[in-house]
Amino acid sequence: MRKKIVFTGGGSAGHVILNLALIPLFQKEGWDVSYIGSKNGIERDLISKVDDVTYYPIETGKLRRYFDWKNLKDPFNVLKGTYQAYRLLRKIKPNVIFSKGGFVSVPVIVAGKLNKVPSIIHESDVTPGLANKIAIPLATKLCVTFKDTEKYIKEKDKVVHTGAIVREEILKGDPAKGLRDLHFTSQKPVLLIMGGSLGSKRINEMIRANLDELLKMFQIVHICGKGNSRHSLHQPGYKQFEYLTDELPDVLAMTDVVVTRAGSNSIFEFLALKKPMLLIPLTKEQSRGDQIINAESFRKAGYAEVLQEEELTQEKFLTIVQKIYQERDRYIAQMDHYEGDFSIQPVLNLIKEVAK
Incomplete structure (x- = not known):
């Protein structure tokens, strides 16, 4: 039986780039690839250019740190998006979820936990964003670029330092x-x-x-x-x-x-x-x-x-x-003194390991 992976993440290109680098590697190995993103986000435009990836749009709300009247409506969008993601995961039955963060990823990680689907989150910055902060307790593993990120994470057993990743x-x-x-x-x-x-x-x-x-x-x-x-x-x-x-x-x-x-x-x-x-x-x-x-x-x-x-x-x-x-x-x-190798392999290996 072919293995299945669901990618999520969006809101800006930075929340999609790593997914775009990983998708062809899984396709090459015969995995079924799906993507859950927002209805009108940049991720939909970017993923639409990739062959053989099924894109599923869901409702999402922005998690703001400031007052906005939309804050009253957005929690309901998040709940609706979580329900939509839950039903999608029941239908897709993926082996693993990989999230690059952004607001759209929260309903997917929540739905993954409810469906007992293991999930991996990737955090590029030193400090995790609000969406990832909410999702980390529900995830299986957290990949980090900076070693210092571990200081900001309570669930230290989930942290895996994979280093910086650069598209080939x-x-x-x-x-x-x-x-x-x-x-x-x-x-x-x-x-x-x-x-x-x-x-x-x-x-x-x-x-x-x-x-x-x-x-x-x-x-x-x-x-x-x-x-x-x-x-x-x-x-x-x-x-x-x-x-x-x-x-x-x-x-x-x-x-x-x-x-x-x-x-x-x-x-x-x-x-x-x-x-x-x-x-x-x-x-x-x-x-x-x-x-x-x-x-x-x-x-x-x-x-x-x-x-x-x-x-x-x-x-x-x-x-x-x-x-x-x-x-x-x-x-x-x-x-020239930077010691990292910018390889995508550690993330790739971790996803396969968690998918088992």
């Missing part, structure tokens, strides 16, 4: 092809701006306000997020995209310096590729502060510089970007 295709980019496709030259460095899958209004504004100055130093690839492109901006050496998929490995390969948020998945991919970074983490008003912790850990290790959004001025931004490029060899040398 990211490591196979061709810099010459990237330059050729974008009509860039090899004689001028490339600056990549990446504000997360949903984009960053503040970073986008900073780049556009300083575009002329930046183009004196760099060719620029600006990934600005869905719906955030500015069609009026056309300058030689400047390319903007809402997002990149198949072209991303080649663009990363040709990049010299990265300006980005501090989501764990992205910054570890840049570390694996040895790309010096300027990290501008989400503020505590915008998030739970996880990116601030991620960014500080990379700054201490010597992999990146950090500029808090509250301190973001044109002068500071330009000065730090220029400094990172001029001292790029120092950052790369520090990255």
Whole structure:
């Protein structure tokens, strides 16, 4: 009998990327793969591009830390989503559930516990998000990227340190092809701006306000997020995209310096590729502060510089970007000391073990 696995996770690309890396590996070994996600989340768009994965949408509510009238309605959505997930799991009868987190994953993990289906959660950041905090007591195992995460977990017997995981295709980019496709030259460095899958209004504004100055130093690839492109901006050496998929490995390969948020998945991919970074983490008003912790850990290790959004001025931004490029060899040398291997194998092995 073929084994079955259900993946869940969504809300942002960071909650889907690892699932996208794992799915083909299970398909190759003959597993039936299903995905439970939200009705309109980014996970539905991303998974729809993968062959032979059955996608099941459920109701979900956002678990907010602030007052919003939707907080009154969302608990009922979570309950409805849990009931839907419960019925789906009874129908699918999976051997295991793998969750990358996000609000949609909570009903699935709860339903898994009710159906006695073992589940594994993956936490990328130093501190677990609210959804994972709720779900961890109900899960079988918790994979963590940072060793320090264990300090924040009560159920220490569930914690497995699997380290950072990087998609294999990211490591196979061709810099010459990237330059050729974008009509860039090899004689001028490339600056990549990446504000997360949903984009960053503040970073986008900073780049556009300083575009002329930046183009004196760099060719620029600006990934600005869905719906955030500015069609009026056309300058030689400047390319903007809402997002990149198949072209991303080649663009990363040709990049010299990265300006980005501090989501764990992205910054570890840049570390694996040895790309010096300027990290501008989400503020505590915008998030739970996880990116601030991620960014500080990379700054201490010597992999990146950090500029808090509250301190973001044109002068500071330009000065730090220029400094990172001029001292790029120092950052790369520090990255050479990183001891992890970025392998997906430990997670793959754990899922198979729990599925037994």
